[in-house]
Amino acid sequence: MSNKTSQKVAGITGATGAIGLAIATQLATLKYKVVLLTRDPGKSESAVDKIKSITGNQSISFMLVDLSRRSSIKDLASSWEGPMHILVNNAALSPTQRLETPEGIELQFATNVLGYFWMTEYFSSILSLFAPSRIVNVASYWAGDLDLEDLEFTKRPYHNHAAYRQSKQANRMLTPVFSKILESKGITVNTCHPGDVNSSLSNSLGFGGSQSPEWGAKTPVWLATSPALDKLSGKYFENCQEISCPFAADEIRSQKLYEICQSYG
16 A cells, blocks of 8 residues: 555544544545544534534544554554545543443543554554554653552552553653554654643543643644654654653563563454
């Protein structure tokens, strides 16, 4: 297959949420073909109509996927037709009580960490066919509490703040690991803190937000599209500035986390 196509294609997970919708809208404004990767068909249809109305870009669609389940992501990748040039892993949740997927995996870890991991694994072959291509992982500066011995909170008490912080630390740790793996395929992988946006996610954590969704989309969209970043990979950014990440600097623990994630069937 050739990368010579008239319109670049971007897939965005969690694209009906505040930041995800803003990312999708900004990419649509830049004339990308945008595919919203979402769970709720009603919200997805409304989001597609809204983006088309705002941008005038009619190349907007959605596909349904449950990012907490590997089988659903595998089915999505199998049914994907045509190119993908940009994958934005943005979807996240933070339930106030410990919940599990049908496979018995703690839901926040499954969605926020394994969802990113599986999307990267299953779509890297498509992205490589249309390289140079990019993966952008939306993480957070509010990160920490990662316990490699208890990633699913089976030993320690579950608290959604700790589970969320752990998941964002994991996103930042896995980014440089995947960057090295995918470098030879022409795929860059970077991660960022989008901003403090008032959203259903921030509300579930007990926060509001002082920044607009449009601001929150600024850094992810810049990472996805800026020509200045053609060769830069494996880095962490805040407000369109590269920031040193102590979590990613721990290569031994990052590799261990990667191997644990890889063990989930």
